[in-house]
Amino acid sequence: MDLRVDQPHSARMYDYYLGGKDNFPADREAAEQAIAAFPNAPLAARQNRAFLVRAARYLAAEVGIRQFLDVGTGIPTSPNLHEVVQDVAPDARVVYADNDPIVPV
Numbered sequence: 001m002d003l004r005v006d007q008p009h010s011a012r013m014y015d016y017y018l019g020g021k022d023n024f025p026a027d028r029e030a031a032e033q034a035i036a037a038f039p040n041a042p043l044a045a046r047q048n049r050a051f052l053v054r055a056a057r058y059l060a061a062e063v064g065i066r067q068f069l070d071v072g073t074g075i076p077t078s079p080n081l082h083e084v085v086q087d088v089a090p091d092a093r094v095v096y097a098d099n100d101p102i103v104p105v
C-alpha cells in the first residue's frame with residue numbers, strides 16, 4: 001500500500017497531536033496549521049484519549065464488561081484499549097476496527 005507520506009493524513013495528524021511518532025513532515029506541517037487556527041487541538045486529542053481510558057477502565061473494573069469493540073481505533077497509541085481493560089481484567093477481549101487502510105488492525 002502506498003502510504004502517501006508526502007501528503008498530510010488526519011490519522012497521522014491526530015498521532016502528532018498526541019505526541020506520537022507515527023507521523024511525517026507533511027502531517028506535522030498540516031497539524032501545525034490546524035493548531036494555529038485551533039490551539040486546543042492537542043489538548044482536545046489528549047482529553048479524548050483520557051476519557052476513553054477512564055470509561056473503559058470503569059466498564060471493565062466496575063461493570064464487569066469483558067468484550068469491547070473499538071470502532072475507529074486510529075493509529076495505535078499508548079495505552080491502547082486492550083492494555084487498559086486487560087490491566088484490570090486479563091480475560092477481557094478487544095476487537096479493533098477502522099475503515100482507514102493506514103490503520104493496522
Ligand SMILES: C[S@@+](CC[C@H](N)C(=O)[O-])C[C@H]1O[C@@H](n2cnc3c(N)ncnc32)[C@H](O)[C@@H]1O
Nearest residue numbers: 011014048049071072073074075097098099100
Ligand atoms: C481521531 S481518530 C480516533 C482514534 C481513537 N479512537 C481515539 O479516540 O483516540 C478517528 C478514527 O476513526 C476512523 N473512522 C472514521 N469513520 C469510521 C467508520 N465509519 N468506520 C470505521 N472507522 C472510522 C478513522 O479512520 C480514524 O482512524
